[in-house]
Amino acid sequence: MWVYEKKLQYPVKVGKCDPRMARYLIEQYGGADGELSAALRYLNQRYTIPGKVIGLLNDIGTEEFAHLEMIATMVYKLTKDATPEMMEAAGLAPHYVNHDNALYYENAGGVPWTATYIAAKGDPIADLYEDIAAEEKARATYQWLIDMTDDVDIQDSLKFLRQREIIHSLRFREAVEILKADREQKKMY
Amino acid sequence: MLDNQLREWRPYVSPLDPCPPILIKTYVVPPNQYIHYQPMNLPQFTLDEAIRKGTLWPALYSPYMSRRKAKGG
Numbered sequence: 001m002w003v004y005e006k007k008l009q010y011p012v013k014v015g016k017c018d019p020r021m022a023r024y025l026i027e028q029y030g031g032a033d034g035e036l037s038a039a040l041r042y043l044n045q046r047y048t049i050p051g052k053v054i055g056l057l058n059d060i061g062t063e064e065f066a067h068l069e070m071i072a073t074m075v076y077k078l079t080k081d082a083t084p085e086m087m088e089a090a091g092l093a094p095h096y097v098n099h100d101n102a103l104y105y106e107n108a109g110g111v112p113w114t115a116t117y118i119a120a121k122g123d124p125i126a127d128l129y130e131d132i133a134a135e136e137k138a139r140a141t142y143q144w145l146i147d148m149t150d151d152v153d154i155q156d157s158l159k160f161l162r163q164r165e166i167i168h169s170l171r172f173r174e175a176v177e178i179l180k181a182d183r184e185q186k187k188m189y
Numbered sequence: 190m191l192d193n194q195l196r197e198w199r200p201y202v203s204p205l206d207p208c209p210p211i212l213i214k215t216y217v218v219p220p221n222q223y224i225h226y227q228p229m230n231l232p233q234f235t236l237d238e239a240i241r242k243g244t245l246w247p248a249l250y251s252p253y254m255s256r257r258k259a260k261g262g
């Protein structure tokens with residue numbers, strides 16, 4: 001179970017009315033390398049990973065949901081007061097006709113989220129390398145999102161999220177080291 | 190801090206390129222790539238600073254500057 005804290009992991013402030021940016025940010029909401037994919041990937045893999053690293057996947061998977069909330073907050077703030085005309089001008093007319101101003105798990109191209117974005121191979125090394133790659137891809141996505149806006153408030157939150165991807169990547173690589181560590185041990189039979 | 194995290198490379202430029210060429214392209218190599226396993230007792234940011242930056246350790250910190258040019262650029 002989870003204990004919910006009714007606040008964001010990092011403050012989200014949006015400095016200007018720019019529904020266009022919501023359309024790009026949705027990539028990290030329902031995209032292949034987005035926060036939903038990350039959370040579900042780790043929280044699912046944790047069941048079949050060696051005990052020494054279950055806790056890591058549990059903690060990082062949980063943090064990904066906190067990131068998902070931050071992205072959702074940005075998208076919501078950017079679109080909640082957008083008129084149909086503003087949505088259309090931002091390229092969000094296809095979204096509007098299907099969802100009004102509701103959020104939806106889709107990528108920046110409007111493709112709905114799919115479970116094929118996440119893998120669970122059951123092999124601990126394979127799964128952890130997938131996780132490392134996912135973190136670096138998410139880091140890159142945050143870089144390109146930062147490039148797409150001149151709103152320093154959004155950039156600030158995105159830079160925090162980008163930094164967390166870097167830390168998570170390192171932690172997953174440490175997990176690989178933990179699982180590799182037995183090699184030096186002498187086994188007596 | 191960013192200086193040593195940015196790598197530069199020069200893509201091929203054709204005389205027939207339709208757009209003004211970008212002569213130097215860059216990419217980021219974050220510090221996590223050089224740490225196999227984080228050593229104990231690394232220097233730490235102050236807590237206020239750490240909570241804003243997203244990491245407790247300067248050795249793991251990676252700033253990012255937007256590639257977008259400043260207004261009018």
